[in-house]
Amino acid sequence: MKKGYIQIYTGNGKGKTTAALGLALRAVGRGLKVIMIQFLKGVDSGELHSAQRLAPEFTIYRFESSHKFISDMSDDELAQLRQDISRGFDFSKQVIQGNACDILILDEIMAAIHSGFINVSEVVELMRSKPDNIELVLTGRNVPDEIADLADLITEMKPIKHYYDKGVTARKGIEL
Template sequence: MAKLEKGYVQIYTGNGKGKTTAALGLAFRAVGDGMKVVMVQFLKSNKTGELNSAQFHSPNFQIHRFEKRRGFVWTLNETEKLELKGEIQEAFSFAKAVVRERKCDILILDEIMAAMYNNFLEISEVLELINNKPEDMEIILTGRNAPKELIERADLVTEMKDIKHYYEKGVVAREGIEY
């Protein structure tokens, strides 16, 4: 059973496909080595394959969502945005409790960059969470538009760069591949 001596901060960002997929790959590897992984997903409420896959690894791999199903941020009215902000704050409070109570070896904050980019979370809040993590806990943050303050704080930053994508030919998101 693997145990981290030192946990680092990783970021998967950029406009290319694969940020969540990379974090999930790391999660499945870690669970296979006996580690406990908690993933908190922000701005995701639709059905995805990872929710089903995580059940096979429970309780060592848990995915948590706090948002009710609704449209994309840019389609929401002000009341819906306020409601969403409350749900995101609840998810972030849960993530802080996971860190404070050391409930896992690896914490993945999926699409947290989008939560900050859309002003549902402050960069300073996320930096505080990172700075309060136990020495032996890994934290992974995903999403486009990683703020420079987080990039500077992280130990590893990978940028997914979109060079060519079949969306350009009208291919829509496919079950089991994109979600």
């Protein structure tokens, strides 16, 4: 890729990860290599199985060892999660430095920031160090201004209507 941009998918609506996955699917179809690093996602989900079918052109990495919600974790589990997320973010820096893919997706990186696991300044530094030929995609709610300022594209997912409000929980193959 000659020129890679920085894209952000944000907002309170459903579809941020799905948009990034759609981009990944399109890219793999055109012969590009995609790496997705998911933060704070511990449950089994369909994209993991799809990526296995598209490997080695598309790979998803998760570094967290716990599958609990942050609010349900003990202090020891939170300390472990902090280390896991740090390893994941360090890996994203290695991917950037090694020019290891055409598209790097940092899924739910904003949640990792807002949960206090990654500093905004670290993400800004990563964004600034991105080689020109890598497309960088960041997802998650509440994008800090310093990150938004460096983005080339920001799409906000806005909820209009959602079946979750009627009590429908996450469904296998749709949300999971």
